[in-house]
Amino acid sequence: MDFDSPDVMKDFPGLYASELNKQCNNDSDYSDDNEKVMKKDILIGKRKEKKDKDKGYAALEGESSADENFKSRSPSKTKKAKSFKFSTKTKEKRDKSREKEKDVDKKKDRDKKNDKKLDKEKLKSEKTKKLKQSLDESADIGDILPIFGATLEVAVERSRCHDGVDIPLPIRECIDYIESIGVSFEGIYKEKCNKMNKQSLAAALNHTFHCSSRLLHALLHHCPALFPSIRIERYIPPLESGAKLPDNPEEIDHELKKQESLLTQIHKEMNVGCISKQREELLWEVQRIITQLKRKLKCANKDKEAVVEKNESLHEEKEEAKKLTTETGDQSQDTPDHSDIQEIKQNLSIVPESQHEDLSRVEKSVDINEECSKNDDGASEYSVLDNNLALLQLKNEGLHLLRDSLLKDIQTERNQIMLLKSHISTDTPPTMMVPSENLDEVMDLFLKENQILQIKKINLVRQIIEEQEMCIELKAQIQSHRL
Amino acid sequence: MSKKPTAQPALHKVIMVGSGGVGKSALTLQFMYDEFVEDYEPTKADSYRKKILLDGEDVQIDILDTAGQEDYAAIRDNYFRSGEGFLCIFSITEDESFQATQEFREQILRVKNDENIPFLLVGNKSDLEDRRKVSFQEASDRAKQWGVPYVETSAKTREHVDKVFYDLMREIRARKMEENKTNNGRGKDKSKKKKLKCTLL
Numbered sequence: 001m002d003f004d005s006p007d008v009m010k011d012f013p014g015l016y017a018s019e020l021n022k023q024c025n026n027d028s029d030y031s032d033d034n035e036k037v038m039k040k041d042i043l044i045g046k047r048k049e050k051k052d053k054d055k056g057y058a059a060l061e062g063e064s065s066a067d068e069n070f071k072s073r074s075p076s077k078t079k080k081a082k083s084f085k086f087s088t089k090t091k092e093k094r095d096k097s098r099e100k101e102k103d104v105d106k107k108k109d110r111d112k113k114n115d116k117k118l119d120k121e122k123l124k125s126e127k128t129k130k131l132k133q134s135l136d137e138s139a140d141i142g143d144i145l146p147i148f149g150a151t152l153e154v155a156v157e158r159s160r161c162h163d164g165v166d167i168p169l170p171i172r173e174c175i176d177y178i179e180s181i182g183v184s185f186e187g188i189y190k191e192k193c194n195k196m197n198k199q200s201l202a203a204a205l206n207h208t209f210h211c212s213s214r215l216l217h218a219l220l221h222h223c224p225a226l227f228p229s230i231r232i233e234r235y236i237p238p239l240e241s242g243a244k245l246p247d248n249p250e251e252i253d254h255e256l257k258k259q260e261s262l263l264t265q266i267h268k269e270m271n272v273g274c275i276s277k278q279r280e281e282l283l284w285e286v287q288r289i290i291t292q293l294k295r296k297l298k299c300a301n302k303d304k305e306a307v308v309e310k311n312e313s314l315h316e317e318k319e320e321a322k323k324l325t326t327e328t329g330d331q332s333q334d335t336p337d338h339s340d341i342q343e344i345k346q347n348l349s350i351v352p353e354s355q356h357e358d359l360s361r362v363e364k365s366v367d368i369n370e371e372c373s374k375n376d377d378g379a380s381e382y383s384v385l386d387n388n389l390a391l392l393q394l395k396n397e398g399l400h401l402l403r404d405s406l407l408k409d410i411q412t413e414r415n416q417i418m419l420l421k422s423h424i425s426t427d428t429p430p431t432m433m434v435p436s437e438n439l440d441e442v443m444d445l446f447l448k449e450n451q452i453l454q455i456k457k458i459n460l461v462r463q464i465i466e467e468q469e470m471c472i473e474l475k476a477q478i479q480s481h482r483l
Numbered sequence: 484m485s486k487k488p489t490a491q492p493a494l495h496k497v498i499m500v501g502s503g504g505v506g507k508s509a510l511t512l513q514f515m516y517d518e519f520v521e522d523y524e525p526t527k528a529d530s531y532r533k534k535i536l537l538d539g540e541d542v543q544i545d546i547l548d549t550a551g552q553e554d555y556a557a558i559r560d561n562y563f564r565s566g567e568g569f570l571c572i573f574s575i576t577e578d579e580s581f582q583a584t585q586e587f588r589e590q591i592l593r594v595k596n597d598e599n600i601p602f603l604l605v606g607n608k609s610d611l612e613d614r615r616k617v618s619f620q621e622a623s624d625r626a627k628q629w630g631v632p633y634v635e636t637s638a639k640t641r642e643h644v645d646k647v648f649y650d651l652m653r654e655i656r657a658r659k660m661e662e663n664k665t666n667n668g669r670g671k672d673k674s675k676k677k678k679l680k681c682t683l684l
Binding site for chain 1: 496528529530531547558561565
C-alpha cells in the first residue's frame with residue numbers, strides 16, 4: 001500500500017474527507033465486509049458508554065496503524081463546516097468506488113486500475129501540495145496535536161464537536177455518515193441484522209473490545225433496551241461567515257456557544273504553535289461571527305425588555321385607572337350630604353367627565369408609570385426575567401394578551417361612561433320633577449349600597465387581574481419546563 | 484476555509500489596543516455604525532468588517548477590538564500577530580492609560596518584530612477638555628519618539644474618528660505596496676522614501 005507512504009500523506013494535510021475517501025478507493029486490503037465491520041464498530045462505540053468507546057477506540061488504533069497515521073492528519077481543519085461536505089461528496093465517491101470494486105472485484109486488472117488511479121492522484125496531490133504549502137506555512141496540526149493514538153479525553157479536547165457532544169469529530173462524522181447512508185445499504189439499516197450477523201460481528205470485535213464475544217453479542221442484541229436514551233444527533237458545525245445568522249434569541253445563543261467553543265479551540269491550537277495565515281483568517285472570521293451574534297442577541301434582548309416594560313406600564317396604568325374610578329366613585333358618594341338634588345345631578349354629570357379626563361391623563365403619564373414599574377415590583381421581577389429568556393418570552397406573550405384584553409375593558413368602560421352621560425342628560429328632568437320627602441333617605445340607601453358594591457367590584461377586579469398574572473406566570477413556567 | 488476570489492477588494496487588518504475603558508470599542512462602534520455607546524462593558528474581543536472607499540479605491544477593513552484588561556492577555560498575541568496596523572489608544576483624561584501605551588507598543592513590536600509597522604497613537608475623549616490630564620505636547624513627543632503620528636479623537640463627537648482609521652489604512656496600503664516592490668527585487672530606495680513620508684504624517 002504505497003498510498004500510505006508519508007510522502008503522499010503530506011500532500012493532504014488535514015484534508016480528512018479526501019483522504020478517507022481515497023483510503024476507501026485504494027485500500028484493497030479491506031474487503032467490503034471489513035469496512036462495514038469497522039463502521040459498525042464505531043457505531044457501536046457511540047452507542048455504548050464511554051468505557052466501551054474508549055476501548056474500541058484504542059483498539060481501532062492497534063488494528064490498523066497505517067490507517068490511523070493517516071487519519072491523524074485529518075484533525076482540526078475538518079472542524080469547520082467545509083469538512084462536513086465529506087458526507088455528501090465522499091458519499092458519492094464512496095458509492096462509486098464500491099460499485100467499481102464490485103464490478104471488477106477479484107479481477108486482476110483491478111490492481112492496474114488502482115495503480116493508474118494512484119498515479120493520477122499523486123499528480124493531483126503534488127499540485128495541491130504546492131498550493132497548500134503556499135497557504136499553510138506552519139507545521140501540520142495533526143503532528144502537533146494528534147487525535148488518534150491519544151486518550152479519548154484528549155482526542156475530544158483536540159477535535160471537538162462544538163455542540164457539546166463529547167465525541168471526537170472524525171468519529172462523529174463517521175456516525176453521521178452511517179446514519180445518512182445506512183438506510184440504503186443492506187445489513188446496516190435496510191435489512192435487519194440477523195443473529196448470524198450479530199454473532200460474526202461480535203466474534204470479529206471481541207478482541208477489539210477486550211470482552212467475550214457472547215457478552216458483545218448480548219450487548220449488540222439488546223442495544224436499544226440497554227441504552228434507550230441514547231439518541232444520535234447529527235452534528236451541525238458552527239456557521240461560516242456569509243451564512244445567514246439566526247434571529248431567534250435561543251438559536252443565537254446556541255450558535256454563539258458553538259462559535260465560542262470553536263474560537264477557544266483555535267486559540268488553543270495557536271498557542272501550541274499551529275500558526276498559519278489560514279488559521280489567523282479563521283480566527284478573525286470566527287471572532288467576527290461572534291461579535292455579530294452578540295450584537296444580535298443584545299438587540300433582541302433590548303427589544304424584549306422594552307416590550308416587557310411597556311406591558312408593566314400598561315398594568316400600572318390600568319391599576320391607576322381603577323384607583324381613579326374608586327376615587328371618582330367616592331366623589332359621587334360624598335355628594336349625598338348635600339340635600340339639594342340639583343347638586344347631586346350636577347355632580348353625577350361631572351363624575352363621568354372627570355373620570356374621562358383622569359383616564360386620558362393616565363395615558364399621558366405612561367412615562368411616569370414606566371419609572372414606577374421599574375422602581376417598584378418590577379425590579380425584583382426583572383432579575384428573574386433576565387435570568388430566563390425563555391420564561392420571559394412566554395410570560396411576555398401572556399402579558400401581551402392580558403394587556404389587549406385590559407385595553408378592551410377600558411374601551412368598553414369608556415363607552416359605558418358615554419352612555420351613562422347621555423342617559424343622565426335625558427333622565428334628569430323627570431327625577432327632578434318628583435318631589436318626595438323620602439327621596440333623601442332613598443338616595444342615601446342607594447348610595448350606600450352603591451358604595452359597597454363598588455368596593456366589592458374593585459376588589460374582585462383586582463383579584464381577577466392578580467389571578468390572571470399568576471396564571472400567565474405559571475403557564476410560562478410550565479412551558480419553559482417543557483422546553 | 485474559503486479562498487477569497489481574486490476580485491475581492493484589498494483587506495486591511497487593523498487592531499485596536501489600549502488600556503481598559505479608554506474607548507476602543509466606542510471608537511470602533513462609532514466608525515462602524517455611527518453610534519456612541521454610553522454604558523461601559525468590557526470587551527473580550529470583537530471583530531468587525533466594513534467596506535469603504537479609500538481614496539477612490541474599494542477596500543475592506545477588518546477591525547479587531549481587543550480587551551484592555553490584562554485578563555485576556557493570553558489570547559492577545561494571537562491577534563497581534565495577524566494585525567497589519569495598530570491604533571494605540573489612551574484617554575487624555577487618564578495619565579495611567581497614556582503610560583500604558585508604552586507597554587502596548589513594546590508588545591506589538593515584540594510580536595511583529597518590525598519597527599515600521601503601521602501604527603497611530605490616539606488620544607481619545609478629546610471632548611472632555613476640562614478633565615484633560617495628558618497634554619497634547621506630551622503625547623505628540625512620545626509619538627515623535629516612536630516615529631508615529633499622534634491624533635486626538637472623540638468617539639462621542641466623532642471628531643477625527645474616520646481620520647484615524649483612514650490614515651492607518653493608507654499607511655498599511657503604502658506598506659503593502661512597498662513590500663510587493665521589495666519582493667520583486669527593487670525598491671530599497673522607495674522604502675526609505677515611504678518611511679520618511681510616514682513619519683512626516
